[in-house]
Amino acid sequence: MSANPFFETWDTPFGAPPFATIAPEHFVPAFERAIADHRSEVDAIKGDPSAPTFDNVVGALERAGRALSRVGGVFWNLAGADTNDALQGIERDMSPVLARHWQAIGLDPELFARVEAVQAGRDAGGLTPEQRRVLQLTYDGFVRGGAKLGDADRARLGEIAERLAELGTRFGQNVLHDEKAFTLVLDGEDDLAGLPPALRDAAAQAAAERGLPGRHVVTLGRSLIEPFLRFSARRDLRETAFRAFATRGEHQGEHDNRPVVAEMARLRAERAALLGFPTYAHLKLDDTMAKTPEAVRGLLDRVWDSARAKAAKDAEKLAEVVREEGGDFALAPHDWRHYAEKVRRRDYDLDESEIKSYLALDNIAEAAFDTATKLFGITFTPRPDVPVYHPDVKAFEVRDRDGAAVALFFADYFARPSKRSGAWMSGFRGQNNMDGVRQRPIVVNVMNFAKGGDGEPTLLSMDDARTLFHEFGHALHGMLSDVTYPSIAGTGVSRDFVEFPSQLYEHWMTRPEVLKRFALHHDTGEPMPDALFERLTAARNFSQGFATVEYCASAIVDMAFHTLTPEEARAGVDPAAIEAATLDAIGMPAAIVMRHRTPHFSHVFAGDGYSAGYYSYLWSEMLDADGFGAFEENGVFDPATAEKLRADVLAAGNTRPPEEAYMAFRGRMPSVETLLERRGLN
Structure with a gap:
């Protein structure tokens, strides 16, 4: 076909995708050519007659697939943030094709033989520490992916990967259907x-x-x-x-996610068994900080008991208000937020509407930028000339203190029917410094804030404002990355470490140094009064029992699905029964519902990102609760502490194991007690 933008050089500022010229019909031909090109590149690597070396095997793999990354970077971002029927159809068709492609590479015996040869000679190869890390991760990835298995098992793994890709796509689209409907x-x-x-x-x-x-x-x-x-x-x-x-995703018919979950749980358990692990959770946790399901449950159970006790005390206060108002009913899940707001007003003289009047979206976004400038010296300049994929999206040029280009940042904040729910950071282009060329990343933050009325500012809740800072913390992790090899750049780190920078960044949102400058009344421009700030601080841990219970319940249910043995999974998976039995076993309060119930638990089932990994937010909170202490001890904008954070965590990507990265920054490992204290649960 003619005039396919993916077959051309992008003569745009920063090489940003020319969104106005990209149409759905361009993606399939672009994917097909990029897959063929990538396959040819891999064939050349494994067929190279010269002896295997880091550069002609691992380095070559890092260079390969750039066309596929370019097409995928655009497609998957649009599929999440601005989709339509045509893109959803392509997503359904291409997901298994791409899974088959990547699985074939990961299970290629000739390719693995060359990787294995480089690994065997690693001590004599004169490799840099970064190269040794990339080599080890590459080798481990092949082994964990099944490269050492026999032909029949490798073929079955390929079938499983292809089917899981289909099911993950269906799960996400079913949730979006119910949300739109x-x-x-x-x-x-x-x-x-x-x-x-x-x-x-x-x-x-x-x-x-x-x-x-x-x-x-x-x-x-x-x-x-x-x-x-x-x-x-x-x-x-x-x-x-x-x-x-x-009940999103839980309606009989073609959009019912319960059979999708059942099949995914069975296939994941089978995949783990083929790879020699007792359960899928053991497989997923093998290369994380937590290491084992037992360690994860140890953390969750320790926090759960404290959270449930706190929630029970809070429930008594809510029931008291119900009775005072003449209500004659037991507190239900649809009541909790309503009566919690009334208790908060009564006990702390706080009104969510009053708080929101000081949290205009534009000001909070500027606060996130300003905080990064103070910490790391980077600046953000609007670039209205850069093409964007939706009129609501804004582009910003990011430069370092010496004027050097750092990244391009897209901000996409408003909810719309074409966008899946939630908030996330992603990238259209990753960072690397290969072959002497510095490729700067293109990073995007996507939110779902309810847009203000005509001529009115968009006002955020405190949770919304924290979410903006959280996702911007992820964005900084991507933008400030400074590594050689793309596979270890930015957020490409252990799942239970990736949330550390984002959750750490949330702390600045509620600091008086930030709120005094940016929490301005949307009508008068007056800063948030001291009295209101003091009441906010006093109520910092209000309703933490509820928040922790709804989160921990989801994480525990995630682990329940992924600690099924292959025998248990083959006997039949009833998602509703597993969810109900798990919640009953831990004593889930009747008036609180999981933050993400199983049929719409997209973190876990719309792809594989957080499967057996939803606990990672809590694990990372152990790190950030302790990590922010470094700034409290030295000054919240202390240059030396900020530079250590940038060098040892944000710029370092996955150049070292997460334990070493955290130790380099903080000098010690955290404990759960610090987390409980921060949440007011001890």
Whole structure:
């Protein structure tokens, strides 16, 4: 075909994708050519008649597949942030094709023989520490992927990988279907009872975007449904909205994710057995900081007991308010946020609406930039000339203190029907310094904030503001990466270490040095009053029992699915029964629901990223609770401490094991007690 942008050089600022000229029909031909090119590159590596060396095997593998990375970088970002029917069809078709391609490379015996030969001679190869690390990770990846298995087992692994790719794609698209399909239309003042002006504006904007001008709509985006559950005086409407939110992916028919989960759990257990591991969790944790399922459950159980006790005390306070208001019902999941807000007002004189009036999106985004400037000397300059994939997206040029180019950053903050729920950091292009050429990354932050009404600013909750800082912490990890080889760049680190930089960055959001400058009233421009800041600080750990219970329950259920033995999985997997039995065993409070119930647990089932790994947020919180102590001890913007963080963690990628990286930064390993203290659970 003619004029396919992926077959041309991109003459755009920073080499950014020319989104306006890229159409869905370009992707399949581009993928097909890129896959063929990559296969040819790999064939040349394994067929090289010269003796295997780091450069002609491992280095060559690092160079290979650049065309495929370019196509995939655009496609997968659009599939998550601005999809449509055509892109979803391509995603369904290409996922198994790509899985088959990568599996064939990972299981190629001739290629592995050359990698193995380089590994065997590593001590005589004069390799740099970074090269030794890349070699070890490459070798381990082949072995963990099945390269040492016999022909029949390798073939079965390929079949499993292909099918899991299909199922993961289906899972994610089913969740998006249910999220797009639900709207709660609010008719008249009775339906709007209790909703503050900013939330009414956001609901009106959501209605207008869905062709309902003059109406108000609640969607299943967290930035809209959570404040609705908090403020709505209509218990019946709260129940309707919450039920839709909690049962995404759990409806009979073609979009039911329960059979998808059952098959995925069985295939993952089979894959682990083929590779010599007792369960899939053992396989996934083998190269993490936690190492074993037992270590993960030890952390989760230690935190769970404290969190459940705290939640029980909080529930008594909420029930007290219900009784005071004349309510004659037991606290239900759709009640918790509503009555927690009332208790927070009563006990801390805090009103979410008052807080949000000081948290305008533009100011909080600027605060994230300014914090990075103070810590690392980098600057952010708007670049309206850079092409973007949606009008809501903004581009920023990132430069270092010496003026050198660091990265290109895209900010995509608003919810829309074409975007999957949640918040994440991703990249259109990764960083590397191979062959003397510095490739600067193109990084994107994607959120789902409810847009303010016409002419009104978008106001954030404290949770929203922390989410923005969290994802920007990931972005810094990607942007400040400074390694030679692409496979170890940026966030390409152990799953239970990757959340450390992002969760650490959240701490600056609530520092007075930041809030005093950027928490400005959206009407008057006045800074947040000292009295309000003090009340916020006093209430810092309010409802931590609830938050920790809903999170830990999800992490424990994740582990339950992935510690199934192959025999248990073959006997039949009933996702609803496993979820219910697991929650019953740990004493899940009736008034709290998992943060991510199984049929919409996209972290775990829409791909393999966080399978047996959702615990990693808590593991990383152990690190960040202790790690921020370095700044508290030396100054929250101390240059020397910031430079250690940049050099030992952010710039270093996966050049060393995570334990060594953390020790280099902090000089010690953390303990769970620090985490419990931070959350007010000890």
